[in-house]
Amino acid sequence: MRAQTTAEIKAIALKHLSEGGPDAVSLRAIGREMGMSGSAIYSYFDTRDALITTLINDIYTSLLDQVESARDAVPPDDIAGRIVAWGQAVRLWSLSNPQGFRLIYGDPVAGYHAPTGGPAPEAAKRACLGLTELAAAAWPRAKATQAFIEHQWSDFSPGLADTVREHFPDLPPAAVALALRMWGRMHGLIALEVYGHLGTQTGDPAKLYHAELLDLLRSLGLQVEHVRHPGTPRASA
Amino acid sequence: MRAQTTAEIKAIALKHLSEGGPDAVSLRAIGREMGMSGSAIYSYFDTRDALITTLINDIYTSLLDQVESARDAVPPDDIAGRIVAWGQAVRLWSLSNPQGFRLIYGDPVAGYHAPTGGPAPEAAKRACLGLTELAAAAWPRAKATQAFIEHQWSDFSPGLADTVREHFPDLPPAAVALALRMWGRMHGLIALEVYGHLGTQTGDPAKLYHAELLDLLRSLGLQVEHVRHPGTPRASA
């Protein structure tokens, strides 16, 4: 069965990725492990970049599955809790799948470039929409402190901007900018931690990241009293 | 002259890096361009990783030269201006040297690992100390809003922690944590922009980043009235 062989290729590629990083994903090595010739893979993927692209899609999707499920475990009216749950889920997934994080957000591999003309991947849309939803929910209160943001719809990448505008037709552009800044704020500490720039201790970055999330909530004018300490993974009551 | 040949190797390596990314730095290609055999490079660098390491040091140093000089162009009592100058300088350097940014903060190259046991590179110390100095200057006012941070000296990576403690013996650990969070906040949006996750428009990320810096100042309890609009590169009056 063709689908099964394709799945096996992807599974072995994922294993090599998590064990040795993006550069360890080699068609010859995959074929070797499957008892096939390296060139046989070309019956299933046009090129190595095509395999990498599907890996990125799969991994990005798994990240968003986990993040959205963590967010949805918190009641919709607990905006602060949903934001913290989202942020903690992103970090925990990234620490559990550092190579996946590198593949999505870092240099995927030598000379790889995503299909620029094509539509934005589904997972990227979900990430953008999820963050925008959080920002939109927080916007009524955040407006007071974040009013200095000036932004326009036209500033955004066309594909994602259309998707966001379709889902949130009445949202002020400043709220979308807020979503991107929330993204950046979560991404910064996680990237530094994943790439080993925050030192070697394990407990410390968790405290640091939790403090950052609390400060983010404060920026949005949200209450923080009922948010749990980072000792527990799920960070909202 | 040995030093001159070494410098030429580094120069060509830097050129290949900026043109084709970290994977374009190949010993054979460098030798080809110098009219030498590929193996001749081994008289000057023990291995390719050694060359990459010196490139990282050089590039990191150039980043900190630029950032420190931008910071020092602002009077020491203008703390907000110095923070914004630092942040804007980091972003402008990163956009001018995207491949350098990837080399320092991303996956440098296949299977590369920095000498873990050795002392922290000089440039990393300067980055850490510079940010800590800014955080220390802002701490008297930031204390009021950032008091929820709990942190301990022992949490940090030994090498850098010793250096920081040596320069700022009386600084509360929470201020060091604040410095790391400032770093993460700047790094997040810059990394997303350098790696192309913020869309293709050019004007937008600048506004976004400037808004983030303003919000950072607000988090620190600093005045923001006299900070210029991002249209001008140097962002403090």
Place this chain on the structure above:
DNA sequence: TTCTAACTCAGAACGGCGTTCAGACTTTGT
């Protein structure tokens, strides 16, 4: 000056990689 040690380079070689191609083999549809 002569001898020796160190340094610098070329070139072949090994194993790894992505990719292409010709050919053999199997499966499927008619």
Place this chain on the structure above:
DNA sequence: ACAAAGTCTGAACGCCGTTCTGAGTTAGAA
């Protein structure tokens, strides 16, 4: 029964880092 499509092998090309052998040169000591 025959043709078309798909699947796989193995060789080949050019790229890479790295190692090794062996020339050629340089510099210092006897």
